[in-house]
Amino acid sequence: MSETLVVSDPENKVYKVPTKQRWYLEQRQSRFALMLILPSALMILLFIGYPVVYSFLLTFSQFNAHQVTWFSEGLSNYQKVLNDRAFGNAVRFTLLYTAVYVPLSVAFALFVGVLLQQVKIGTAFFRSLLFLPSVIPITMGLLMFQWVLDPNNGIFNHLIRDALGRPDLAKNWLGSLDTVFGTLVAITLWGFGPWILMLAGLLAIPKDFYEAARVDGATHLQEFRFITLPQLRNTLTVVITLQMIKALKIFVPIYILTTGNPAGKTQSLYFLVSKKINEGEQWYAYASTVGWVFTFIVIIITLLTTFFLRNRRDRV
Amino acid sequence: MKFSRFSLIFFFAISLSLGLTGFSLAQDKTTLTVSVEAWMVDKYNMPELEKRFEANHPDVNVVVLTHEGNGVAYPGIFLEWSQTGKSTADLYFGGLVSQIAPAIIDDQLIPLDGILTDELAPDKWIPGFLSPSYVEGAEGSHYPTLPGLGETINFQFNTNLFIQAGFVDADAKPILPTTYEQIHDYACALAKLETNGQKIIGFEGEYNNNFAPDTWMAAVVAAEGTYLTKDGKINWDSEAGKKWLAFQKQIVDKGCGGTTVFTDNNGARNALKAGQAAIINASNSRSSEGTNALCKEQGTVPCPSGDIIQMFSYPGDGGTIAFSHQFYIPRVAAHADLALAFAREAILSKYAQTWSATQFGKMPTLWANYDALPKDVNVDFIRTELEGPTMGQWQFRDGQFLRNSYVEQLQLYLTGDQTLDETIAALKSIQDGADLTVPGAKKP
Numbered sequence: 195m196s197e198t199l200v201v202s203d204p205e206n207k208v209y210k211v212p213t214k215q216r217w218y219l220e221q222r223q224s225r226f227a228l229m230l231i232l233p234s235a236l237m238i239l240l241f242i243g244y245p246v247v248y249s250f251l252l253t254f255s256q257f258n259a260h261q262v263t264w265f266s267e268g269l270s271n272y273q274k275v276l277n278d279r280a281f282g283n284a285v286r287f288t289l290l291y292t293a294v295y296v297p298l299s300v301a302f303a304l305f306v307g308v309l310l311q312q313v314k315i316g317t318a319f320f321r322s323l324l325f326l327p328s329v330i331p332i333t334m335g336l337l338m339f340q341w342v343l344d345p346n347n348g349i350f351n352h353l354i355r356d357a358l359g360r361p362d363l364a365k366n367w368l369g370s371l372d373t374v375f376g377t378l379v380a381i382t383l384w385g386f387g388p389w390i391l392m393l394a395g396l397l398a399i400p401k402d403f404y405e406a407a408r409v410d411g412a413t414h415l416q417e418f419r420f421i422t423l424p425q426l427r428n429t430l431t432v433v434i435t436l437q438m439i440k441a442l443k444i445f446v447p448i449y450i451l452t453t454g455n456p457a458g459k460t461q462s463l464y465f466l467v468s469k470k471i472n473e474g475e476q477w478y479a480y481a482s483t484v485g486w487v488f489t490f491i492v493i494i495i496t497l498l499t500t501f502f503l504r505n506r507r508d509r510v
Numbered sequence: 511m512k513f514s515r516f517s518l519i520f521f522f523a524i525s526l527s528l529g530l531t532g533f534s535l536a537q538d539k540t541t542l543t544v545s546v547e548a549w550m551v552d553k554y555n556m557p558e559l560e561k562r563f564e565a566n567h568p569d570v571n572v573v574v575l576t577h578e579g580n581g582v583a584y585p586g587i588f589l590e591w592s593q594t595g596k597s598t599a600d601l602y603f604g605g606l607v608s609q610i611a612p613a614i615i616d617d618q619l620i621p622l623d624g625i626l627t628d629e630l631a632p633d634k635w636i637p638g639f640l641s642p643s644y645v646e647g648a649e650g651s652h653y654p655t656l657p658g659l660g661e662t663i664n665f666q667f668n669t670n671l672f673i674q675a676g677f678v679d680a681d682a683k684p685i686l687p688t689t690y691e692q693i694h695d696y697a698c699a700l701a702k703l704e705t706n707g708q709k710i711i712g713f714e715g716e717y718n719n720n721f722a723p724d725t726w727m728a729a730v731v732a733a734e735g736t737y738l739t740k741d742g743k744i745n746w747d748s749e750a751g752k753k754w755l756a757f758q759k760q761i762v763d764k765g766c767g768g769t770t771v772f773t774d775n776n777g778a779r780n781a782l783k784a785g786q787a788a789i790i791n792a793s794n795s796r797s798s799e800g801t802n803a804l805c806k807e808q809g810t811v812p813c814p815s816g817d818i819i820q821m822f823s824y825p826g827d828g829g830t831i832a833f834s835h836q837f838y839i840p841r842v843a844a845h846a847d848l849a850l851a852f853a854r855e856a857i858l859s860k861y862a863q864t865w866s867a868t869q870f871g872k873m874p875t876l877w878a879n880y881d882a883l884p885k886d887v888n889v890d891f892i893r894t895e896l897e898g899p900t901m902g903q904w905q906f907r908d909g910q911f912l913r914n915s916y917v918e919q920l921q922l923y924l925t926g927d928q929t930l931d932e933t934i935a936a937l938k939s940i941q942d943g944a945d946l947t948v949p950g951a952k953k954p
Contacts, residue, residue, distance in 0.1 A: 259589055259591075259612070260616070280918070344770070344780075345768065345770055346708070346711065346784065347780075366769055366770060368773045369770055370769070374773070453718060453719070453773060453775065455772050455773050455917070456772040456921050457918065457922045458918040458922070472581060472582045472585060473585070473908070473911040474585050475585050475588065476612075476907065476908070476945060
């Protein structure tokens with residue numbers, strides 16, 4: 195064990211400290227660090243740890259306003275949830291939405307990121323313009339779409355009917371089973387996904403790579419295929435994972451735009467949890483169970499995605 | 511500039527005493543907290559009620575809070591009472607009997623029977639609004655909630671469009687449909703009209719959780735007098751109920767009606783207000799909203815140019831559904847007496863009861879206040895409905911679950927995902943698994 199402790203003070207002085215004193219100093223530092231962490235740790239335990247454990251135990255129990263009968267239900271809440279048609283619909287909708295939304299949002303973000311990387315004039319203007327949807331409160335943005343898509347008074351149908359002269363194409367975009375899914379995906383793509391993250395990743399790629407490729411006569415497509423994509427792999431992993439979690443947790447657009455309808459076909463798992471909670475405290479245990487099954491699904495999907503993306507990265 | 515030590519101490523002492531005096535003056539006022547559903551703040555003119563009550567009670571400071579409507583906030587509110595033994599508000603205003611039934615069943619509310627004397631004696635109330643608040647409790651504790659302002663469920667139609675379609679008599683008075691077949695024919699004829707080059711919606715129904723279950727209840731009550739079976743369950747096998755469902759399906763299938771309400775609770779009222787829906791089926795206040803919106807003298811409310819939107823009843827002689835926005839005081843309220851005073855002096859005041867009725871069509875729950883309302887065809891219509899037989903909404907512990915389930919099954923049927931028989935079977939099966947405890951089963 196070295197008897198020298200290097201203290202990185204502004205003058206980079208090296209102090210020799212006896213082992214015992216050093217041990218004492220380290221202990222003091224650890225205690226101090228623990229004291230600093232303690233308030234946050236307590237808050238996390240109180241406001242996250244406790245509800246998480248409570249809600250998990252609730253999945254095996256019965257809840258009413260006056261008492262919780264712990265572990266009285268065994269696995270029956272899980273059985274009830276898995277046999278519920280609404281739950282099946284919610285799983286189907288959530289997974290389908292995730293499968294469609296994630297690739298599209300990542301592709302949009304990449305496309306916008308690459309375009310912005312290329313733009314040399316008015317960079318700040320275009321970035322600000324594209325950043326606008328992120329600044330507008332999501333509820334306001336969604337209400338705006340509700341108005342735009344209103345089947346009777348919305349400007350979208352008005353344009354289709356009057357400007358295009360195709361009244362047959364004017365639809366109840368959010369109220370019809372044929373169109374609601376596509377409309378929801380399209381609306382939630384507003385803002386072009388996480389293009390800021392993509393742009394940050396793209397700007398971090400050394401320009402030398404592109405210059406060298408151009409010297410070798412590479413086309414733009416080849417530059418994209420053999421430089422941009424491989425260099426973006428870490429960013430893509432993060433973006434895909436984040437978008438996946440976002441898609442699996444979709445709630446606000448459904449709450450505002452469709453209320454889970456038509457015919458309950460746009461109920462996501464998150465929405466179902468909220469709906470069940472609003473049906474009364476007798477449904478809290480059921481809602482907790484849906485929440486936990488949902489959590490397992492998210493964990494499995496996230497692990498699989500991370501594993502798949504890491505494997506591909508390692509192979510490259 | 512230098513201050514002596516004495517002057518500094520003197521300055522701090524004066525500041526402290528002034529601060530404490532101000533604090534103690536503020537403390538002298540009692541704070542009464544009233545929580546209302548967010549949409550009610552303007553429609554019930556809460557700022558004015560607050561001001562008037564404070565003027566009559568100089569020692570009281572009224573704070574108005576809001577909570578979410580449509581039954582969403584209530585489980586959380588009831589849970590606060592039972593889990594913490596405290597209540598954020600002393601008085602709650604809003605919520606239908608069907609939504610607050612769990613709190614009544616669990617005996618979480620103070621009986622309000624004490625104020626039912628003199629001008630508030632039970633016979634002064636409109637039975638259709640008061641009777642759903644009645645609970646078979648111990649003597650002197652029958653009313654855990656009371657109705658603030660109420661509505662009935664019926665059909666509203668645009669008179670201008672009726673005239674355009676020729677549904678008027680020789681005196682240009684609308685000829686009203688009296689059977690579902692007629693309503694259907696009217697809707698399909700009206701759907702052929704255009705306004706500003708846009709097709710009219712013949713009939714827009716309530717297909718979402720704001721009113722869908724109530725429109726079914728109203729249809730069944732109108733034809734059969736009750737929507738409950740003898741053992742207190744919902745009569746999903748009712749012929750009138752099936753007819754009502756089939757009628758809505760026919761309208762949707764033929765394209766004579768809209769389906770905006772599938773996803774937008776306000777779809778029907780907005781279309782009516784925009785002059786694009788000829789007939790809708792909802793609570794009576796939509797007629798005031800529609801008339802005011804379509805009034806030629808925009809900005810003048812209530813509309814002085816007549817009742818552009820009028821109403822007609824469901825086919826049948828059995829009556830309709832009457833419901834009201836309840837007020838109630840939790841047992842754990844900090845200032846129950848003040849809350850009761852606010853209910854009596856503010857919510858049930860002539861001003862509150864008539865102001866909202868003239869502005870928004872939310873009807874008084876006391877007969878005496880009807881004399882102060884403008885004499886027009888719509889007020890007369892509702893008064894006649896209220897004088898006839900009415901029934902309240904269902905009041906099961908799982909009432910909200912049953913409401914949501916009805917909406918889902920209704921939409922599955924209307925979108926062609928299941929047949930009428932499958933819909934009825936599903937509703938019966940859902941009911942079998944629901945908690946059908948009703949208020950009064952557990953006596954206070």
